[in-house]
Amino acid sequence: MIPIENSFDITSTERRKILSLALSRGGDFAEIYAEYRLFNFINMEEDIIKETAESVSLGLGIRVISGEKTGYAYTNDLSFENIKKTALTAAAIAHNAGTATIPRFRRTKACGDVYPVRRPARQASLEDKITLVRRAYESCQEFSPRIRKVKVLFQDHVQYVSIAHSEGRTAEDARPQIKLVCTAVAEKDGRREFGFSGGGGRVGMEYFEGVMTPEQIGREAADEAVRLLEAVDSPAGEFPVVLAPGHAGVLVHEAVGHLLEADFNRKRTSIFWDKLGRKIGSPLLTIYDDPTRPSFRGSYAVDDEGTRPTRTLLIDRGVVHSFLQDRLSARIMGRELTGHGRRQDYTCIPLPRMSNTYVDRGRDDPEEILKSVGKGIYAERFEGGQVEDSGKFTFSISAGHLIEGGRLTAPLKQATLIGTNIDILQKIEMVGCDLEFGLQTGTCSKEGQDVPVTDGCPTIKISSMTVGGRR
């Protein structure tokens, strides 16, 4: 619609003027974050293309850091006069008189190859996208006569960001994102169950021909719903738990990842704050966060503070290796930036966030892992989890199986796992050689800000966890 260069019509001279104003009360650091997003959305349910939507988001946020304090102001009126006013509002966090010299701008080189897109969704016709939606819908519906309701959503999105800060850096990124998801409701004898599947990432339309077809997405959702019709209540109590490869990575994201975000550690609210370099879990456990994985939903070429991201080793064979840093935390803690400063949009202050988080592959054969369990729970899908800084967490299993005599037996209904992370990390007994990632549809929420993420893990055996069921 509106070309990006016209949206952020701010010259270098104007940017310097804005940053100087932002530091006019004596702040230490100032930054301009301009963002322009375009969304397209298609919804099919009840056998019809019910609606389509298009969305434009344009805005700018100015941040001023003074010591450990942050002043932030945002607007979607991008006239130069109004931006200057916004800069003065953010400047008020500092209380001195200041004169800042903004160095000559140099552009930060973004990571290459993060978005290997051949056929951008923005250029595909709405008719083509509707065809994808219909294909997923019909495959889901045709899977079984037990399927009662199907819903398919397609979303494509491009986010342009332009960042300039008072240390003389600028950075730009144009992040594509596609998501095709299918929800199915199956019914048998009055009982109804949900199934879900989806795919996408920072990819082009070619994704749906090679990586995951709409038919596959539709059938997977249907299959899950139909299988859950036969599921039984989970037993309650303490059992060995085997995490299936892929989707169970969300457990790692919640139980460990969040507590390695630097803000919780500089504030000493995370149980890890004093554990850098210390052993906190099984030597079988190594965890990375990698924002540079090509095509992945959680990836980016520069972060939302203009830093080039790097794959970051978080846990090295059971030892806390590093935290995920944003600029504010890194300044205060005296650490290197890792490129994990992310924000939901221009209305938000950046926070240290995960991107694509995963447990590195181990050596065990997944078959052997199952065989080692007499009676336990095989957790395949989670619908979500939550962790507190204190390390207590819960996860809701939405699909799983009972393990009896080393084999998968009855499918399980919704159950909740609860625990304390250090306890669980120490109880990791086996790690498989089969690293997989979960669906490219995940979103992580922190302090009200949602950002796209993925997570992954190989098959993992935890010797004992509390399982909440109804039996």
Next chain:
Amino acid sequence: MTETVRDHSLLGGAARFVDFGRACGADEVEISLIDGRDFSVDVRLGEVESLVEAAARSLSVRVIKDMKTAYATTSDLAEETVHQLIRNAVARAGLASRDDHSGLPPPAAEEIDVSSLRLYDPDISYLETSRKIRLALETERIALEDTRITNSHGASFNSAEVTTVLANSHGFLGSYKQTFCSLGVGLQAGGTDDKVEDDWTSVVRHFRDLETPESVAKKAVERTVRQLHPRKIKTQRVPVIFEPGMTNWILGFLCACVSGVAVYRKATFLAERLGTRVGAANITVIDDGLMPGKLGSRPFDSEGVPCRKTVVIENGILRHFLCGSYSGRKLKHPSTGNSEGTGVSPNNFYLSPGAATPPEIIASTEKGLLLTRTIGHGLNPVTGDFSRGAFGLWVEKGEIAYPVSEVTISGNLEQLLNQLEVVGNDLDFQAAVCGPTVRVGELTVAGE
């Protein structure tokens, strides 16, 4: 005190975009505009951590042509952008399917007097920044005076002033202004490896109704320290007492299950249950958008239907689903004034209070769990099943004995509603979806 919108440029702008949409060939057009001002300050350990101030607008479009619908939203309100989006939407509507239930609601017969709802407090826009910062600092300072508190997540003060404008091609043109402010603090107690945490926030529309820093701090401290030195318990089925905040959680789940959208999608276990018993006779659940000063009140919903009072469950019998005009047409019910975007949302959705005081409820419990907090997801509206991580206080012989942690509670919403033994009298409308303390006959509490 002015509660209608002074800024006629917003009203005029919305009406002109409606005309533009009609001129582009749409049969029906709806334009809504939100103009908000937000302020927030976070303080931690006696220092300001962040201060955010903003002014932001957004505009939403719905066009219908030949019973086919398209939507658009934008935060770029340049006339050329909005015109382009409207033109695109009219073209896009052609690619959607015909839907006989689509369309704007019919013009409303009555109009709600906005000022009677007391949604707007003019004092909030005059509050000085220094005063807002002091309130947050004071709240945290008082909380940290308690030696059992070992760390702070920080305190914050937020305020917002929002103007909503709605215009449509049936001639509806309405607007209202509302304000919110909140003061809260989050705390930790215990050492590094046995931390417990909780928080308390007061949210109101009128500044004079805001809890004092003393009150917020005291509640947050009490909620945090009562969890210190928890024990594990064995897996068992016991009566569970829900504190008001926990009843709110259950009502939020119920609300999702009585949404007209979930009903026509058959995504709720209550879909076929209208007119039947779904809970004990002591349960009456109301949705009321017209309660003066309450957080969920509004004169009209997102498509201009006047809000009203709807009895959702009456003495245990399911009476009404919450509908917008689309879900209403699908279910052959009138809209209940609960439309929100393409879905429905509650106004003030509450469980009517009973007579028992919370201390009486605890005193009459031989053995059970007083549920104080849950974490995680684990709600399935299709089956009504829920399962969550839980924190609470163990009750023995009518008295609180010790805190418990690392348990989960699980059950089914219909079974829970049928086993609601006692409903408390402490309904306080601290949230738009709310209820008093209640006791449920038996739930599975899974521990060791």
